[in-house]
Amino acid sequence: MGRIVVDRSVCKGCGYCIQFCPKHVLHMGEQRNTSGYGNHCPDMLEGTECVACATCAIVCPDSAITVYR
Amino acid sequence: MMEEIVYQRSKYLRPMLTYYCAGCQHGIVSKILVELAEEMNIVNNLAICYGIGCYVAGTMNLDLDMFPALHGRACAVATGFKRMRPNQLVITYQGDGDCASIGLGDTLQAAARGENFTTIMVNNQNYGCTGGQLAPTTPIGMVTNTSPYGRSVEAQGYPIRMAELVANLDGCRYAARGALTTPAQIRQAKKYVRRALELQQQGHGYTFVELLSACPSTYKVPFDKVKAFQEEHVYPVFPTGVFKEE
Ligand SMILES: Cc1ncc(C[n+]2csc(CCOP(=O)(O)OP(=O)(O)O)c2C)c(N)n1
Numbered sequence A: 001m002g003r004i005v006v007d008r009s010v011c012k013g014c015g016y017c018i019q020f021c022p023k024h025v026l027h028m029g030e031q032r033n034t035s036g037y038g039n040h041c042p043d044m045l046e047g048t049e050c051v052a053c054a055t056c057a058i059v060c061p062d063s064a065i066t067v068y069r
Numbered sequence B: 001m002m003e004e005i006v007y008q009r010s011k012y013l014r015p016m017l018t019y020y021c022a023g024c025q026h027g028i029v030s031k032i033l034v035e036l037a038e039e040m041n042i043v044n045n046l047a048i049c050y051g052i053g054c055y056v057a058g059t060m061n062l063d064l065d066m067f068p069a070l071h072g073r074a075c076a077v078a079t080g081f082k083r084m085r086p087n088q089l090v091i092t093y094q095g096d097g098d099c100a101s102i103g104l105g106d107t108l109q110a111a112a113r114g115e116n117f118t119t120i121m122v123n124n125q126n127y128g129c130t131g132g133q134l135a136p137t138t139p140i141g142m143v144t145n146t147s148p149y150g151r152s153v154e155a156q157g158y159p160i161r162m163a164e165l166v167a168n169l170d171g172c173r174y175a176a177r178g179a180l181t182t183p184a185q186i187r188q189a190k191k192y193v194r195r196a197l198e199l200q201q202q203g204h205g206y207t208f209v210e211l212l213s214a215c216p217s218t219y220k221v222p223f224d225k226v227k228a229f230q231e232e233h234v235y236p237v238f239p240t241g242v243f244k245e246e
Helices: A016-020 A055-059 B026-039 B055-061 B074-084 B096-102 B104-113 B162-167 B183-201 B223-234
Strands: A003-006 A026-032 A040-044 A065-068 B005-007 B046-050 B065-068 B089-095 B118-123 B172-179 B206-212 B241-245
Touching: A003 A040, A016 A026, A016 A055, A016 B223, A055 A065, A055 B183, B026 B055, B026 B089, B026 B118, B026 B183, B046 B055, B046 B074, B055 B089, B074 B089, B074 B096, B074 B104, B089 B096, B089 B183, B096 B104, B096 B118, B096 B162, B104 B118, B104 B162, B104 B206, B118 B183, B162 B172, B162 B206, B162 B241, B172 B183, B183 B206, B183 B241
Parallel strands: B046 B065, B046 B089, B089 B118, B118 B206, B172 B206
Antiparallel strands: A003 A065, A026 A040, A065 B005, B172 B241
């Protein structure tokens, strides 16, 4: 069981992590980023299981994601 | 049960917001560079010479040794640096406007001389920094701010394929092209850069890696359409792979 933490101060809300997550664990969350871009930040969906493959972190251009297992 | 960290931001990326637009893949190149520097244990022996483009402000978050060159002159400056310090690993980080347009002469001459450094050309198919103009690498039909009806052969001619061009020169020992959109492409791109650096460590000569990057601001497509856009316009013109290795 994995978990991701998004650093909202560097996330720009491009959503590449959501697009490429093989388990479809992520969606655009309610919270906005604090970086001034005003976009929403990704968040984990209820009832899905993250396998901590780190794909989201690899495709993140802003290195905003930390992955835990 | 203790939680372990599977993946975290490299400590050589400063904890700051980059100046890139959202969805720009220059950030992935930065990530590849710091991760390789760490994995290959070359942080203290690596110098990056960068040209002029979006990455000038963007590279400020890299905690590596870097020095700038004039627009297009990175290969010439890196030549001098490498000849004075042959044991130091040298990378030139250039855009397509920098490397294939104003700096085309410098790049090809450095390759022909077989200078022992690595060029990383980030090909985003336009001049991002100055507002999205047509670059020598813009594919036919692609709309940019200076080709509003799409690049046409009559008006602007054909795009330049840098990796293949450089591979033709005898001094070049490694030429590859990778892409940065899907996870598999990013892993492959990292392997290309690693191979180029390993060959440079062995003193083989000029190594060149072209990385196809997305520029959603100029493509003017939403982020989830970037992959489809690249499949339609970019990958047919710029095949990925290794073109030369010796
Ligand atoms: C000698 C000189 N000519 C022109 C410019 C203006 N200029 C700044 S960045 C740039 C284009 C850079 O494009 P590219 O290398 O593709 O990088 P990108 O911004 O797309 O990443 C130009 C033409 C300059 N700074 N210096």
